[in-house]
Amino acid sequence: MDSLYPTQxxxxxxxxxxxxxxxxxxxxxxxxxxxxAQDYQSLPSSTMTSFRGLGHVDSHQDILFLKFPLINPVAxxxxxxxxSHTSSELERSKSRRRARKERDxxxxxxxxxxxxxxxxxxxxxxxxxDTGSVVWRASVDLASTILQDAHFPLxxxxxxxxxxxxxxxxxxxxxxxxxxxxxxxxxxxHRYTCxxxxxxxxxxxxxxxxxxxxxxxxxxxxxxxLDWTELHKTSSSNRSxxxxxxxxxxxxxxxxxxxxxxxxxxxxxIDYMTxxxxxTVLVVVELRAEDVIREFLSCWLSVPAWEIWRIGxxxxxxxxxxxxxxxxxxxxxxxx
Numbered sequence: 001m002d003s004l005y006p007t008q009x010x011x012x013x014x015x016x017x018x019x020x021x022x023x024x025x026x027x028x029x030x031x032x033x034x035x036x037a038q039d040y041q042s043l044p045s046s047t048m049t050s051f052r053g054l055g056h057v058d059s060h061q062d063i064l065f066l067k068f069p070l071i072n073p074v075a076x077x078x079x080x081x082x083x084s085h086t087s088s089e090l091e092r093s094k095s096r097r098r099a100r101k102e103r104d105x106x107x108x109x110x111x112x113x114x115x116x117x118x119x120x121x122x123x124x125x126x127x128x129x130d131t132g133s134v135v136w137r138a139s140v141d142l143a144s145t146i147l148q149d150a151h152f153p154l155x156x157x158x159x160x161x162x163x164x165x166x167x168x169x170x171x172x173x174x175x176x177x178x179x180x181x182x183x184x185x186x187x188x189x190h191r192y193t194c195x196x197x198x199x200x201x202x203x204x205x206x207x208x209x210x211x212x213x214x215x216x217x218x219x220x221x222x223x224x225x226l227d228w229t230e231l232h233k234t235s236s237s238n239r240s241x242x243x244x245x246x247x248x249x250x251x252x253x254x255x256x257x258x259x260x261x262x263x264x265x266x267x268x269x270i271d272y273m274t275x276x277x278x279x280t281v282l283v284v285v286e287l288r289a290e291d292v293i294r295e296f297l298s299c300w301l302s303v304p305a306w307e308i309w310r311i312g313x314x315x316x317x318x319x320x321x322x323x324x325x326x327x328x329x330x331x332x333x334x335x336x
Contacts, residue, residue: 009307010280011165011250012327013158015314020307021326024297027310028290035287035321055255055286057135059121064135066180068113068144070151111151115143117180118206123199131258132177132200138255138286139177141319143184150188157316160325161250161282163188169249174226174269175256179204183211186221193245195226228265231272239272248273254284257296267299274330276305281328287321305331 007014021027057064120133149159168190173181176194182204186192194204204223208215216222224245231243251273256266270281287293300308311318311325319325 008162009309009327010329011162011169012280012282012311013160013162014309014327015312015318017312017314019310019312021297021301021310024294024301027297028294031287031293031310031321031324032290038321055137055288057137057140059119059134062119062121064117064119066115066117066135066140068115068147068184070111070113070144070148072109072111072152073154074152113147115180115183116207116210117178117183118203118210119178120203132175132196133203135178135180136255136286138284138323139180141323142254142284143181145319146185146188157314160311160318166250170246171250171252172245172248172273173252173254174228174266174273175253176200176204179207179223181252181254182221183207186219189250190220191246192221193248194221194223197227198225201225226269228262228269232265232268243272245273247275248279251279251281253282255286257283257285257292258288260292260295263292263296263299267296267303270300270328271303271330274328276330276332279330281330283326283328284319285324287324293324300328305333307331 007018019030057066117135119135123133145160149161150163153159153163166189170191170193171185171189172193172195174195176182176196177200179194182192182194194208196204201223208219208221208223212219212221226243231239234242251270253266253270257263273279274281285293285296297308300306306328307330308326308328311327313320
């Protein structure tokens with residue numbers, strides 16, 4: 001993209017440095033070259049530590065108390081911006097600042113949100129393939145990005161998601177794990193559906209009650225078991241009989257790409273849940289094994305009618321490496 005201004009793809013705003021994904025090998029080369037270059041630069045502690053391990057936050061705790069410090073970026077910026085104005089612009093600048101100050105006087109400089117999330121650390125070690133029973137950094141960092149946008153939106157740097165449209169949207173998450181994203185983001189959407197395998201239903205249920213004591217009453221978040229492998233094994237003609245969901249506006253997949261055997265079931269589920277030209281698919285991954293990322297992208301690109309973009313970092317570094325974010329839109333085929 002050549003434009004410095006964001007382009008909208010479904011419910012996502014793409015910064016000017018976003019690129020359409022055409023070839024899996026080229027995309028993997030770009031991502032891991034950037035990742036290697038970034039390893040030599042100092043990074044904020046909230047984004048990267050000297051050793052990330054597999055990417056979970058802390059698998060030794062039964063309950064995590066996750067704090068999200070959200071900072072008002074316009075607080076204290078008036079005097080700094082005034083110094084950059086010429087004398088001919090000063091009066092207009094003062095008028096704009098007065099109007100902005102009147103809007104923002106009720107907004108605090110910092111908001112600190114806290115979410116409590118229970119983990120099942122025993123299942124992580126005893127149940128083969130169970131990675132959803134603990135909190136992963138990708139979910140925390142995505143939640144932090146969207147919460148910052150929701151509480152302190154900026155016109156100069158549009159949010160990752162179109163927040164006004166999101167308020168009327170049905171968001172469905174594949175592989176919800178502990179349910180942290182549902183807890184964090186459901187207040188900003190019309191409806192949020194958490195899905196995962198049946199074994200994780202009790203853990204997500206526990207976290208919904210922990211954070212929403214009245215759940216499921218007076219709450220816009222729901223919980224449904226969904227096993228991608230079962231959907232994949234079901235014939236296309238029978239899937240609508242056994243896997244029934246309301247239309248989805250935003251399909252969210254966060255840090256679910258880690259084992260090659262799950263790629264075909266995941267992509268079958270993504271394709272099934274997507275309404276052409278309606279559903280926006282947002283995929284967030286932490287870059288680990290190159291071959292797994294390459295296989296996922298190659299398989300996704302081979303599915304007909306999909307348009308896939310890598311979301312750029314933009315001027316405010318939206319979830320920079322070790323993450324990659326893709327947005328996918330499925331278009332109606334000419335024969336449909």
